[in-house]
Amino acid sequence: MKVLGKCFLVLLLVSVSSSMACTTLIVTKGASADGSMIVAHSDDNDLADQRIVYVPAQDHEPGSFRPVYCSAVAMGEFHQYNSFIYPRIVSDRAPAYDTPGYPLSIPIGMIPQVDHTFAYFDGSYGIMNEHQLMFGECTDGAKIQIGPEPGKRIFYSSELSRVALERCKTAREAVELIGYLIEKYGYYGTGETLPVADPNEAWVIEMAPSPEGTGGLWVARRVPDGEVFVAANQFRIREIDTENPDFLYGETLHEVAEKFGWWDPKDGPLDWLRTVSLGEYNHPYYSLRRVWRLFSSMAPSMNLSPWVEDGFTREYPFSLKPDNKVSASDVMNLYRDHYEGTEFDLTKGVAAGPFGYPDRYYGPYDGQGDVGDPSRQLGGAWERPISVTYCGYAFVCQARNWLPDPVGGIMWLGLDKPADTCFIPFFVGVSDLPESIQVCDTSEFNKDSAWWAFNFVSNWAALKYSYMHEDIKLMQEKYEALSLSRLPEIEAHITKILLTKPEEAGRYLARFCSRNSQEIVEAWWKLSEYLIVRYNDGFINEKGNMAQPTGYPKEWLDETGWADGPTSYEKK
Incomplete structure (x- = not known):
């Protein structure tokens, strides 16, 4: 248990500096309006590296190695690896990553290179490759958050997604490769959800550092065709059905969870969310309100409630069938949402000001970090919408199997x-x-x-x-x-x-x-x-x-001191 205590210490030290918090979804081809597979992601990254980089296809010499770089979006900057919020990578991986004036990134480790790697679009995480394989991402709170260490933990989800895009053509191949890399080379950083899809099939792989300090924990689940999946900074996979081919998971997951007292086989199948996390991210409804909003927007007939008992609620399924087929344009508009028309509408109320401004600026009095500790007391909190002022970029990727x-x-x-x-x-x-x-x-x-x-x-x-x-x-x-x-x-x-x-x-x-x-x-x-x-x-x-002159809306004026202003010479 000494390792566990040490890891929790690391969590407390770094969680306040980690602020990457995103919303991601999958629309399977059977649920989309045109039969395309859709993966979307908002990179809510606090003015980080906003470059979208083209990484070309490359051939490599036999016996060569691929450097694995540290990721500042994992837990903050690591100066010993020249890992910064900007630039995220300085290397010869792509022309745009040759960034003058900055030192070369220092690898945490190396893995054997393959003969040929595919071209892909890259951001804070890998986005999409030339074979229509695509990723989304969101950060999740995990019980263990620990930094990189050569020889023990060299991979974070960002580099994992890039290696998969360089080497894989299908979502299942990508999931299997990522699982292998986590177990062989070790995983550091935060909990992560990576939706991954090709033109025909979609999976969700979720991962967390291991309390053993080496290797890592992971599970993946296939998204049924005809359904949509949503994640918003909280693990979304629950009980692992070990007999179901639609689940994949790490070889040591059950063993490690039992060893550290996170799961007891007597309780039934391992509940991934409850096993590796404390529930929700940051503060109550930070994650779950967005899951409710996206699911209820696509399937209003389900009458999902925005109110739940706690961060381990079962109110929202892993995936669901939308009431109507969803287009790429629909997804773009979903990502523009501030709960307009609901009781949580951020364009309404005194906090929105006279002109309905929906963004809220977070400060030291707000919830911090990426672990939602249910025992922590907060003085208040803003609703967390899908579109936020600190979003660096968003994308809606489509894979279409009827086209080259x-x-x-x-x-x-x-x-x-x-x-x-x-x-x-x-x-x-x-x-x-x-x-x-x-x-x-x-x-x-x-x-x-x-x-x-x-x-x-x-x-x-x-x-x-x-x-x-x-x-x-x-x-x-x-x-x-x-x-x-x-x-x-x-x-x-x-x-x-x-x-x-x-x-x-x-x-x-x-x-x-x-x-x-x-x-x-x-x-x-x-x-x-x-x-x-x-x-x-x-x-x-x-x-x-x-x-x-336009002045201010009367409703807003009534909330201010305007009515008590100097309308006469009498003292009020």
């Missing part, structure tokens, strides 16, 4: 906060991503970075949100519809090219994605200039009719 891989796989990328961004399509068959997508340092304003265009508009909109957000919505609808309208022609053209001149396909797709994204980014910079002028000094301004 280069155009079948598509990443709809939304930079900065989902509520105020525009999702831009990028085919997995591109030969590269636009430079503006692969450049972003959040500590330096840069108009050459696409991320800054969306971040600036989102921050500016806070001044008069109920007004400006309507302008933003019009732009979202216009440019997302425009992108959708362009895709069929591109897909048909590439399908022909692949039959005659396949070597040209990647460059053609790269040119399209570059032009399309550049058009949208330029439109967002123009939108920012428009918003600055139109709402300058709190007015509504138009040429020939400047400084139109």
Whole structure:
């Protein structure tokens, strides 16, 4: 039990610095409107490394090794490995990772390399590869959170997802490889949920550090076709059915759980959530409210309650069948949610201010870290919505089995906060991503970075949100519809090219994605200039009719001291 005590000490020391908290989902092909498999993720990362990087396919010499780098999104920065929030990696893995002015990342360890690795899109975690294999992610609270150690624990989920994208074509292959790597090389960091899907099948793999200090704990479950899965910073797999082929799990999981008193076989099948965690993440309803919101939005007929008994509730199933088929556009809009129209609507009430601003800024008085200790008393808490101001980027990936891989796989990328961004399509068959997508340092304003265009508009909109957000919505609808309208022609053209001149396909797709994204980014910079002028000094301004006074809504004025203001010379 000495190891257990030591690990809990590590948890207490690092949990306050870990703030990565995301929302992720799967829509299986039988549940989607067009038959595509969909994986979505919001990277709520507190101004971390927002670059979306194209990692090219590569050939490797026999007998070579792959470096495994430390991840600052796991538990904070590790200076001994040159592991920073920005840049996340400095290496020759991809041209964009050759980041001038920063020291090379130092590997925690090495694993044998394979002869050929696939091309993929990379962010804080691996996103999607050239064979339409795709990942989502969310961080979960775990009883054990411990740092990396060469020879014992070299993998976190971010590098695990990248290795899988480099080497695998199917979701099941990815799950089996990740499980093998966890057991052989060890796992450090937080608890993690990784949805992983290919065009035909979807799985969820969840992992946590082991109290033994080596290896790691993991379990995976297949998502039934025709259903949707949601996770929001809490483990979602419960009892492990050891006789069911839709479950995979670590060889030592049951043995370790029993050894450390986390599970007793007399109690029945091992409950993964209850075994490796304390329940919910951060504070009550931080996770579960989002699970309720997404499930109830897609399946309102189930009449799911937003109120539960505790963090181990069974109110919400692992997955469910939606009332109606779900499109990629539906998912984009789900990610823009602040509980509008519910009793938790963050655009309402005095905290939203006069113009219905839904974001809440967290401070030292709020719940901290990524372990929801049910014994901790908090003075208060904000509702935690799906779209948050500290989101770095979000994506909605589609895998489509009726199209060739280069155009079948598509990443709809939304930079900065989902509520105020525009999702831009990028085919997995591109030969590269636009430079503006692969450049972003959040500590330096840069108009050459696409991320800054969306971040600036989102921050500016806070001044008069109920007004400006309507302008933003019009732009979202216009440019997302425009992108959708362009895709069929591109897909048909590439399908022909692949039959005659396949070597040209990647460059053609790269040119399209570059032009399309550049058009949208330029439109967002123009939108920012428009918003600055139109709402300058709190007015509504138009040429020939400047400084139109709007004031404040009467309902909000009634909540302030306005009625007690100086309306006479008498002392009140």
